[in-house]
Amino acid sequence: MTQKREYTGDYPDKTLYIPGPTEVREDVIEAMSQPMFGHRMDRMTDLYTTIVEDTKEFLDTDNEVIVLTGSGTEFMDSSILNLVDDNVLCTTCGSFSERQANVAERLGKNVDRVEYEWGKAVKPDDVRTALEERNRDYDVVTCVMNESSTGVRNPVEEIGDVVAEYPNTYFVVDAVSALGGDYVDIDAHGIDVIFTSIQKAFAMPPGLAVCVVSDEAYERERQKESASWYGGFQRTLDYYDRKGQTHSTPAIPIMLAYREQMKHMLEESHETRDRRHREMAEYTREWAREHFDVFPETGYESQTVSCIENTRGIDVAETIDAVSEEYDFVFSNGYGSVLGEETFRIGHMGEHDRDSIEALTDAIEDVAGL
Template sequence: MTDKREYTGDYQDKTLYLPGPTEVREDVIDAMAEPMFGHRMDRMTDLYTTIVEDTREFLDTDDDVIVLTASGTEFWEATTLNLVEDRLLVPTSGSFSERQANVAERLGKDVDRLTYEWGQAVKPDDVRAQLEETDGGYDVVAMVMNETSTGVRNPVEEIGDVVAEYPDTLFVVDAISCLGGDYVDIDAHGIDAIFTSTQKAFAMPPGLAVCTVSEDAYDREVESESASWYGGFQRCLDYYDRKGQTHSTPAIPLMLAYRTQMKHMLEESHEQRDQRHREMAEYTREWAREHFGLFAEEGYRSQTVTCVENTQGIDVAETIEAVSEEYDMVFSNGYGDIAEDTFRIGHMGEHTVESVKELTDAIEDAAGL
């Protein structure tokens, strides 16, 4: 049994360059301290309809939007239960795509994997070949857009165009570590459900999950006999249409924070936010090329998380600790089997090229580069 470690609150603040959670604006944090109110009051309707419609505007989609008190992981389960009757295809190229497949199997679904080595991207032609060759077809193709473990950004737009040629197959995208920092045209590429967590590129506290739902996805779930109760599209969206609220008690302080941050995001615009993240990614990659290497396949590299290949053989854990202690900055080790062979820098949310440069300067100093 784990021993109790008392939380004291007496900790040094650290600037976060993790693949999430990331830095949060002070006024967004302050918004969580507003007086409490009931989740069935008119004030809640004002709050929830504001964040839902602001999110729809920011993402530039005509699809429905759900904002749910949960981790983004909830929508791994919900999209599988809501949309998959029997069988789905999951391309796997890292830890989180493998986990997405595992979740579907635990839910009793028949999963076909399209498997790649870690660091490689999913290729549209491979998806097309799998769709053409399989007997009986797939209910869903489900994939990770931004593989957080490897720093790979998969070409979901091209893959969505392929899946759209198969009208009985829906397309589900886990964009947990990139949506809000990497623009994707949801409607143009036939994405039936795309979801994220607020603590990543949305730069909000953890605890809320966001999902868009196409008309085809909604209709599929209505016919399902195994739809999720908590994350059911029909249950969430019908209640929103009737009441403008959530069907279950939400985390009201987090939604107040969401309202404040979404106003900032709309003011910046999705396109400008995408450009800022692109510039951070380009700077970080150039720095990594100069001092180390890049783990992700050329041409398929993330805008929000860079996975740096440890070609110098530095002690990653020791360097992370030194940067934390000396500079009050935190970045991340590699993930799983590549923990010491790589490290990861999250350049998402409210960071800029200038703030990322502060971290890379600190890593150079701590590692003696």
């Protein structure tokens, strides 16, 4: 039984290098401290329409954007409820892509998997073979863009091109931990639904999820007899169309933070942000290869989360604790019981740059005696 552990309010500030939440700018934090206003006031329409339209501009998409209170996992549920009658093909290569398959099973759908060993990436040809040979009409194919548990970046663009050859099959991409730090041309690759949580590469406080929905996916939901209420594409987008607001009370302070951070993101531009993340990823991989090894399959390494193979057998938990104690930097162990000590993960996303990542790797070198 979980016991209460009193929150004391007395905790040292730590710099976050975990795969989310990540560092949030001071002015973005401050933007949340404003007197409350009502979610049906004109001010809310100004705020919500601004963040939605700015997000479309940032992501360079003509598809519709939903910003919903909750975390990205909400759209794992609602994408399935909104688009799938019977069959879904889930590509799995780690914990989060498996979660998506489990969600679909729990919602009572027939789930077929294209499965990969953890660390390997999903291959477009395997998806094509599954679509051609399994003799099932799939309503949806799911894929995770950035498998945060293994540091794999899946080729969602090429997989989207394959799924686009099947007009009655919709492509759903979990881009939590990627979107905002790894450029993807959503409209060019038949991506019907792509969602993220804002506490990752958007570098905002947690509490909102963003979902980009194609017209085809919206229409598909309209033909269905049942769909998600809270995360229904039709309900959320129609409400936006009519009122420029959300269908239920949103996390207003976090939307204020979103507004502030999106200004920074637009100012930097998606392309520059993408380049900065690529530089951080390249630096981290180079460092990892010098001292350890890189866990994911070569050529499919993530641009936002590096999963590093602990080839030296350092005590990962102890190193994390010591780096946190001595430097106030926090990075992550490997995911779950299998990868816990065999790997460790560095989140290089959001507001970090090459220098701040180097400060972490210097700290790890110091503590681990590398």
